[in-house]
Amino acid sequence: MKAITVKPGIADYLALREVPEPAVGPGEVVVRVARVGVCGTDQEIIRGRYGTAPAGSDFLVIGHEGLGQVVDSGPAATGLSLGDYVVASVRRPCPHAHCRPCRSGQNDMCLTGDFTERGIQGRHGFLSEYYAEHPRFLTPVPPALAPAGALLEPLAVVEKALRQSLKIQERLPWNLERAVVLGAGAIGLLAALLLRLRGIETWVFDRSAPAGRKARLAGQTGAHFANTGETPVSRIAAELGQVDLIVEATGYAPLVFDACQQLGGNGVLCLLGVADEGSPLTIDAGGFNNRLVLGNRLVFGSVNANPADFRAGVESLAQIEQRWPGLTESLQTRRVPLAEFQDAFAGQAEDIEDIKVTVELAGLTPDED
Ligand code: BGC
Numbered sequence: 001m002k003a004i005t006v007k008p009g010i011a012d013y014l015a016l017r018e019v020p021e022p023a024v025g026p027g028e029v030v031v032r033v034a035r036v037g038v039c040g041t042d043q044e045i046i047r048g049r050y051g052t053a054p055a056g057s058d059f060l061v062i063g064h065e066g067l068g069q070v071v072d073s074g075p076a077a078t079g080l081s082l083g084d085y086v087v088a089s090v091r092r093p094c095p096h097a098h099c100r101p102c103r104s105g106q107n108d109m110c111l112t113g114d115f116t117e118r119g120i121q122g123r124h125g126f127l128s129e130y131y132a133e134h135p136r137f138l139t140p141v142p143p144a145l146a147p148a149g150a151l152l153e154p155l156a157v158v159e160k161a162l163r164q165s166l167k168i169q170e171r172l173p174w175n176l177e178r179a180v181v182l183g184a185g186a187i188g189l190l191a192a193l194l195l196r197l198r199g200i201e202t203w204v205f206d207r208s209a210p211a212g213r214k215a216r217l218a219g220q221t222g223a224h225f226a227n228t229g230e231t232p233v234s235r236i237a238a239e240l241g242q243v244d245l246i247v248e249a250t251g252y253a254p255l256v257f258d259a260c261q262q263l264g265g266n267g268v269l270c271l272l273g274v275a276d277e278g279s280p281l282t283i284d285a286g287g288f289n290n291r292l293v294l295g296n297r298l299v300f301g302s303v304n305a306n307p308a309d310f311r312a313g314v315e316s317l318a319q320i321e322q323r324w325p326g327l328t329e330s331l332q333t334r335r336v337p338l339a340e341f342q343d344a345f346a347g348q349a350e351d352i353e354d355i356k357v358t359v360e361l362a363g364l365t366p367d368e369d
Pocket residue numbers: 039040041042064090091117120153154157303304305
């Protein structure tokens with residue numbers, strides 16, 4: 001079968017190749033891949049900065065935002081039927097007995113770092129015609145939501161981030177009234193969507209044009225959009241007042257320190273971006289310390305998502321479809337056929353404002369797309 005592969009550690013090696021059909025383990029089902037979303041992590045892997053091949057392989061099948069259909073449902077006990085749409089989670093547990101998160105199904109919180117991730121760390125991903133997977137790592141997607149299914153993995157990442165933020169804030173009497181999202185890529189816009197579903201005043205700060213696609217999509221949900229050329233991050237508190245939650249979704253690490261200065265008292269700053277390493281920055285360490293201590297502020301990072309977040313994501317997709325019909329379609333800015341896969345990964349001029357590009361494999365059955 002065809003698969004899109006990289007050689008981790010080697011920059012710009014990206015090749016469509018024939019690979020063996022997946023070996024189906026006990027209790028696993030076979031999924032035919034319909035489409036796969038491309039994200040910043042894939043770009044990092046292609047640049048050779050991230051990712052590892054499975055043991056014994058000199059290549060890695062990339063892609064971790066895969067929507068597919070069950071074509072071999074394995075034993076009856078799986079609860080899945082032929083034709084069901086499913087999205088697989090990404091992280092698989094580490095083998096260590098003392099890792100309580102992994103032993104309790106919360107691989108997203110793995111303590112040892114010895115986890116694997118499909119399409120990223122030590123396991124092939126979903127940019128192949130088929131893959132095999134255990135049903136416990138698959139979330140069914142109702143057919144009506146299948147056109148939005150490629151958004152489920154990044155949405156689950158954001159579901160987790162918000163769930164964790166709200167849980168953390170149980171430390172005090174707290175109302176989440178005003179939130180700021182830094183970055184209007186897929187993660188940033190999905191964060192804004194979830195905040196708006198909860199009726200929270202939401203501001204999206206991004207460098208894209210105030211009349212551009214991203215600003216327009218944010219606006220459709222009732223979020224406010226601010227162009228950072230006009231209103232820099234350093235003006236947030238002065239312009240908006242108390243900000244209870246900031247979600248950092250640009251992956252531009254210096255913004256973490258700027259955002260901290262703008263966060264309101266008792267507020268929480270949630271970091272979702274993976275940044276380039278090796279760029280030292282001079283900061284006022286005492287000022288940073290005091291900002292946190294003297295205002296009970298909290299900065300935390302969040303990665304990946306667990307099965308509950310995927311299920312929450314399906315619920316949210318249903319609500320989003322109902323409230324803003326067509327919006328999830330607009331977030332998927334380009335569908336690229338497999339044969340033209342290079343286009344899906346090519347860097348885009350900023351004015352194109354791509355949000356989520358997908359590579360089409362089997363595609364969706366016609367009446368669902
Ligand atoms: C994926 C996560 C993954 C993370 C780090 C992200 O792009 O969405 O599932 O844990 O990369 O590898």
